[in-house]
Amino acid sequence: MADAALRLKTLFEQLLGAPLPVRIHAWDGSQAGPPGAPALVVRNRRALRRLLFKPGEVGLARAWVSGDLDIEGDLYTALGLISGLVWQRDDDSRTLVEALRDPAVRSAARGLVGLAGLPLPPAPPPEEVRRRRGHLHTRRTDRSAISHHYDVGNDFYEIVLGPSMVYSCAYWESPDSTLEQAQHDKLELVCRKLGLTPGQRLLDVGCGWGSMAVHAAREHGVSVVGVTLSQEQAAYARKRVADEGLTDRVEIRVQDYRDVTDGPYDAISSIGMAEHVGAERYLEYARDLYALLRPGGRLLNHQIARRPQGDESSYRLDGFIDAYVFPDGELAPVGTTVTQLERAGFEVRDVESIREHYALTLRRWVARLEKDWPRAAGLAGTGRARVWLLYMAACALAFETNHIGVNQVLAVRTPPSGSSGLPLRARTWN
Template identity: 65%
Template sequence: MADAAGRLAALVGEVLGAPLPLRLRAWDGSETGPTDTPVLVLRSRRALHRLLWKPGELGLARAWVAGDITVEGDLYRALDLMAPVVWQHGEHLPERLSLRDPRLFRLAGRALALAGPSLPPPPPPEEAPASHGVKHSLRRDREAISHHYNVGNDFYALVLGPSLVYSCGYWADPDATTLEQAQAAKLDLICRKLALRPGQRLLDVGCGWGSMVLHAAEHYGVEAVGVTISTEQADLARKRVVEAGLTDRVEIRVQDYRQIDDGPFDAISSIGMAEHVGTEAYRIYAEQLFGLVRPGGRLLNHQIARRPQADESAYVIDEFIDRYVFPDGELAPVGTTVTLLERAGFEVRDVESIREHYALTLRSWVSNLEQNWEQALRLVSPGRARVWRLYMAASALAFEQNAIGVNQVLAVRNAAGGVSGMPLVRGTWGA
């Protein structure tokens, strides 16, 4: 079909009410649009089929994961240019093209003529299977975590680097700090906020590959328990504990946070785990951690937050993230998190926003993936690698533009009489 790119660009512009801000190349080799932007490439008609059968973000995600759509050039700039079109113009699409609007049928006919007849393309195999059972039950949470984390420790090591820390670093100087230094600084900051001392007992909820418990045991002399419900994470974490010679002070368990019953602990860290808990289960999460920490003990809750909505009941979970990245994951505003922790009995003593730090970390992870792309394709499927590249790049922009944030919430379970044991001056955490 001659000039598929021009015809498609005209169709998109009419549907969205705005021109496509990227150069477009279609499956027939035709191109159109500005010459000074990244190029959005539709490799086959199947990309258009996916959008016709599943309009919106999920159709685009499936086309990207399957390799039907790609971007030549700077992916960050492409996403940045597309965001106003998708959000500012796309949100008004329903009222512009209602079922009563005769243009809808005309536009649909033009799209079908471009795409050609087709049955719905199957979703790429990297898409999470339909979830069963009660949301955030023990079984369903294990399945969700398995989808995200049990994709291969070698792949995560390639993306995250030797630290194997899957949460944002703490960048003292973005121009001089390496990813490994930033992650070590973050772990040390948490240890200081928790005022860890030799002989204390630390619980790390959602311990990942064990980096926090290893750091705390080696540098602060604690006895640490790390729990995860990912078997692959636990296997590598235990190997790292042995290699570090810390088997007498560090224990790694495959265990849900709701099943821990051997408190009290002097301190609890939860780093990038609470996003998996879910809104409805968060009260149980907060009450469980409160019951596991001794009076006078501290909790450090490191958690991504979304911006509050004018109508919270209208909040919609991102389809791409839910289907391909974090099934059943849910973000909440930081104010909601603080409220629920305090309702459980904690006193929140400090909240530090480190939003920009996560953007720097994500850009480092994307760089690791892009620089080692061929090796990544030997470790996971091309679709899985594309999922991680897109979600990390888009997330970096979301943090930079204040669409989402991340906060370290330091809380304490006060002893009798409201005694917190906290220093009078902020920042002197262990004083």
């Protein structure tokens, strides 16, 4: 067969009900599709079997992670072209039986089966999380989920994140700023919103590799307790603290935030951690942090948000990210987050969207990963590195197109006197 690409193009267009905006490069050397467009490289028939046995986003992800499917040309352009056909219309609730009621779908499916052959379904790539039974977001399941994502190797994360080792949205003065400067500015913005002053106590929930803890102690003279569930992060953060000569002011613990009992704290930072909490536990999370603050203490909650779908205001999971990136991660609309913080007793004083800043950050991380690809793949494994490349590039596009956002929510445990302690013009962050 020397026409696999043309047959695939025709069959995919039957399934999608729309012209295919990318080229197809098939395993037999054939090509088809719009000239000059990025190409989907279908390296073997196994890629088709992955799509047939798990239609939609997860099937595509399995083919990508395993290397059975690749992209030739600009990754962002290719993802942008196919997102409207896959990610933005992916309907996992539509059963195969329902789909096959459409004669065009039945015909295309038969054609793909003929091209793919039908041995047993390919095993998922080893990077995929085995689905769990029982309740989500217990201490045990959260520890396992955090380990899957963050214990990939500190050397790998150094390649992606750079010297700052900050794994959350940076704050850009301009697109021409360096990543390191933009991450410094984000940490400084958080410190100013929290109003940190020498001698105060800060709790950094989900402290990562210690960047916020070190910055706050060094630049603002506060005492910091940082908690993480990742052993690798904790070891790295403790070394940074020691190298900075801050062991008298910074303590890094491997500890669940639910087990912190040594309040009160003057301020709490939670930067890119709340996405792991989950809908069932979010009010508990907010109440725990409220209880750990002194009256007048501030919380800075930095969190990715998903846009509401119609009347829906609940949390939603993303199939690819849940299976390969953030197991059990959940995103909520920012309004849901604000409501839960208020239900816990907080007075929400400021909400700042920095959506465009995350797109810039992710593009820099992708560029760093691509630049040092052989070493990154050697450290984490090719499959894991491919997971990170796809996830970061796709998320950059999602932020750019306003499908997801990121917000910094400043909340206060306002005392009975009603004095929040914030300046009249709070955006000066004095």
